[in-house]
Amino acid sequence: MKSKSKKSNLYSFWFVVPSLAIFCIFFLYPIVTSLYYSMTVWNFDSATFCGLDNYKMFFSENSLSSSIVHTLIYAFLTSGLKVVIAFFIAIFLTSKIRTKGFIRSCVFFPNLVSTMAVGLTFCALMHPTKGLFNVVLQAIGFSPINFLGDINLALYSVIATDVWKGLSISVVIYIAGVQSIDKTYYEAASIDGASAWQQLKSITLPLVAPSQNSIIILSLIGGLRTFDLIWAMTGGGPGFATDVMASVIYKEYAYGFYGLSTAGNVIMLVLISCIAFPLQHFLMKREEAIQ
Amino acid sequence: MKKSVVAVSLAAVMALGSVPATVFAEDGAKPYEGVTLNMWMSVSEYQDGTKAVMEKATEELGMEFQVEINPGGTEGDNIIKTRCASGDLPDITNYNSGSLLTALNPKEHFLDITDEEMTQKFDDTFLSCVSQDDRVYGAPFTTTQAGAVVYWKPDYEELGLEVPKTWDEFVSNCQALKDAGKTPVYLSGGDTWTTQVLFLGDNYNVLAKNPSFADDFTAGTAKFATDEGALASWDKYADLVDFYNADSTAAKYEDGLEAMATGQATHWFILTQVVPLMIAAHPEAEENIGVFAVPGDDAENAGLTVWEPNAWYINKDSANTEAALAFLDFWYQEENMDLYINTYGANGPSCIKGYTLPDSVAPAIREDMQAYFDEGKTAPALEFLTPVKGSTCEQITTSAALGQIDGATAAQMYDDDCKKSAVQQGLGWE
Numbered sequence: 001m002k003s004k005s006k007k008s009n010l011y012s013f014w015f016v017v018p019s020l021a022i023f024c025i026f027f028l029y030p031i032v033t034s035l036y037y038s039m040t041v042w043n044f045d046s047a048t049f050c051g052l053d054n055y056k057m058f059f060s061e062n063s064l065s066s067s068i069v070h071t072l073i074y075a076f077l078t079s080g081l082k083v084v085i086a087f088f089i090a091i092f093l094t095s096k097i098r099t100k101g102f103i104r105s106c107v108f109f110p111n112l113v114s115t116m117a118v119g120l121t122f123c124a125l126m127h128p129t130k131g132l133f134n135v136v137l138q139a140i141g142f143s144p145i146n147f148l149g150d151i152n153l154a155l156y157s158v159i160a161t162d163v164w165k166g167l168s169i170s171v172v173i174y175i176a177g178v179q180s181i182d183k184t185y186y187e188a189a190s191i192d193g194a195s196a197w198q199q200l201k202s203i204t205l206p207l208v209a210p211s212q213n214s215i216i217i218l219s220l221i222g223g224l225r226t227f228d229l230i231w232a233m234t235g236g237g238p239g240f241a242t243d244v245m246a247s248v249i250y251k252e253y254a255y256g257f258y259g260l261s262t263a264g265n266v267i268m269l270v271l272i273s274c275i276a277f278p279l280q281h282f283l284m285k286r287e288e289a290i291q
Numbered sequence: 292m293k294k295s296v297v298a299v300s301l302a303a304v305m306a307l308g309s310v311p312a313t314v315f316a317e318d319g320a321k322p323y324e325g326v327t328l329n330m331w332m333s334v335s336e337y338q339d340g341t342k343a344v345m346e347k348a349t350e351e352l353g354m355e356f357q358v359e360i361n362p363g364g365t366e367g368d369n370i371i372k373t374r375c376a377s378g379d380l381p382d383i384t385n386y387n388s389g390s391l392l393t394a395l396n397p398k399e400h401f402l403d404i405t406d407e408e409m410t411q412k413f414d415d416t417f418l419s420c421v422s423q424d425d426r427v428y429g430a431p432f433t434t435t436q437a438g439a440v441v442y443w444k445p446d447y448e449e450l451g452l453e454v455p456k457t458w459d460e461f462v463s464n465c466q467a468l469k470d471a472g473k474t475p476v477y478l479s480g481g482d483t484w485t486t487q488v489l490f491l492g493d494n495y496n497v498l499a500k501n502p503s504f505a506d507d508f509t510a511g512t513a514k515f516a517t518d519e520g521a522l523a524s525w526d527k528y529a530d531l532v533d534f535y536n537a538d539s540t541a542a543k544y545e546d547g548l549e550a551m552a553t554g555q556a557t558h559w560f561i562l563t564q565v566v567p568l569m570i571a572a573h574p575e576a577e578e579n580i581g582v583f584a585v586p587g588d589d590a591e592n593a594g595l596t597v598w599e600p601n602a603w604y605i606n607k608d609s610a611n612t613e614a615a616l617a618f619l620d621f622w623y624q625e626e627n628m629d630l631y632i633n634t635y636g637a638n639g640p641s642c643i644k645g646y647t648l649p650d651s652v653a654p655a656i657r658e659d660m661q662a663y664f665d666e667g668k669t670a671p672a673l674e675f676l677t678p679v680k681g682s683t684c685e686q687i688t689t690s691a692a693l694g695q696i697d698g699a700t701a702a703q704m705y706d707d708d709c710k711k712s713a714v715q716q717g718l719g720w721e
Contacts, residue, residue: 130538
């Protein structure tokens with residue numbers, strides 16, 4: 001009897017083996033080896049162990065540590081803006097308006113264009129003298145703004161572009177969430193004399209929480225990993241003003257500092273995990289509390 | 292009868308057409324008939340001048356060429372390193388001299404040309420940049436160039452300005468130009484590498500104050516933040532912040548080329564390789580462009596920081612080393628060097644001893660730059676004297692140029708950056 005149950009346990013185990021093998025070979029093994037290489041000076045031929053020096057350098061050198069700060073600003077700001085703005089757009093697009101289909105396509109359109117193309121286009125639009133934005137600003141009597149050349153502004157210009165481009169996915173998720181809310185809640189509320197704002201606050205907002213949570217997690221992780229838009233628009237410049245972790249890691253790699261760039265990747269993995277897992281946990285709790 | 296004549300002559304024409312080369316081979320003047328040399332170079336090297344000499348070599352020596360294009364930059368570096376490691380080098384490689392060459396470990400991969408006849412023609416500064424353990428591995432591809440100031444002469448004439456010998460004179464010239472409503476200095480911050488030229492091109496002045504700076508720097512004892520002359524290089528950026536073009540943060544190298552060749556700005560800190568390109572785009576600019584060295588403190592000792600050219604390297608294990616050597620020998624025949632320069636132009640004086648630039652070369656190169664060489668007031672750029680270069684140099688120079696950080700901060704940042712490079716290269720700096 002006992003041996004039989006053991007056998008059946010083992011029997012089911014074999015179903016897991018293929019995926020476990022793939023996971024170990026392509027995920028676990030690279031993570032473990034990258035942990036080792038992040039503690040070496042590595043040039044592909046030979047790796048000299050150097051302890052935690054690469055990590056120390058990443059946190060102590062200004063150009064590297066500032067990239068961590070920029071990454072956090074970028075991720076939280078893009079995520080926050082997308083969550084708030086997309087919510088109102090989704091509410092608007094689920095209301096009784098005529099050109100709903102057309103406007104929904106328009107909102108989704110930026111997402112169809114490749115990030116590189118968006119980046120290069122906005123880079124041209126934001127050109128300090130020839131860009132369309134500044135031409136318009138000057139035409140209506142304002143002084144030109146150096147969107148991408150001013151260190152205090154450059155990161156926010158890229159963030160604005162990211163929000164413009166990334167909004168659509170959040171809107172689509174929100175729309176799905178809003179449409180799945182049972183209409184009877186609204187009917188009951190309006191019979192009780194609730195205003196539109198009260199309905200929005202007390203019915204829509206709580207019940208859309210599951211979609212909102214997906215948006216927060218997706219856009220935050222996307223923001224932490226961002227590379228392509230930064231690379232197309234500023235290349236991390238001017239100076240170090242828009243360097244994020246991914247762009248710094250790329251530069252260190254291109255320069256042949258493989259150990260250091262691996263250490264950057266490990267830091268990024270830890271950073272994303274440390275933010276994403278607790279946040280996920282917190283959001284799930286909140287979702288359960290509402291239900 | 293008529294038909295057969297036509298047929299025979301047609302056949303003859305066809306036979307001629309299919310084997311045109313062998314028909315003329317009988318006179319024996321083409322020793323490398325049938326040899327195909329594989330070459331590897333970037334688009335900026337595979338230009339009309341190079342093509343003209345290669346065509347002539349095919350005509351006279353018989354060898355054919357097959358060119359692979361080097362994508363350039365770090366991507367190109369990675370390709371050549373991989374090809375070295377896998378033993379897949381082309382017959383002739385066109386690549387940087389100096390620290391980038393050292394990183395390839397040339398004695399393992401390239402033919403030792405120390406005892407070749409042509410090697411005796413190369414000047415010593417160049418030889419030092421293509422040698423390892425006193426053996427020579429490379430031959431100069433083109434002329435030298437400098438990291439210097441390209442300037443628009445008509446503005447100087449209009450305001451009666453003198454070519455500055457010191458930094459203070461330069462800054463006061465800029466002020467005068469600004470007061471006259473001109474753009475004194477062009478900054479092409481959209482291509483960040485160009486912002487380095489002021490700093491890198493100041494190396495003559497650094498070495499003038501401290502001749503052992505390069506060696507001490509490699510050893511890790513001299514620092515930019517603490518060496519007086521080296522710190523002065525960084526401080527220069529702060530003096531220019533108010534003199535730039537309106538789109539300085541976004542302008543590209545090509546924009547600078549266009550603006551300078553049409554007199555929209557007066558000065559540009561740039562590599563002189565831009566001069567032939569400016570003249571190609573705007574032939575009338577030839578007489579209006581001048582070049583002077585990045586000014587230092589000492590009016591008596593104003594000198595130019597020189598970049599040695601890329602070099603040709605022959606694959607040690609190639610089956611065609613003889614043909615490759617013959618091609619290089621052909622390259623350094625005076626008439627062929629003339630052909631190259633008359634077709635493409637020159638970036639600076641030649642590193643071939645005893646060779647004078649033909650009259651077709653722009654006065655900016657043939658007179659302005661040559662004067663520094665004739666007086667012996669030149670020094671190689673730091674990257675030819677040390678293997679250490681900070682990886683974020685161009686970001687730091689951009690920050691400094693835009694006035695985001697002051698000279699002392701920039702120098703400190705660059706020291707940290709170099710330390711990072713040195714540690715990653717295993718130089719054991721502490």
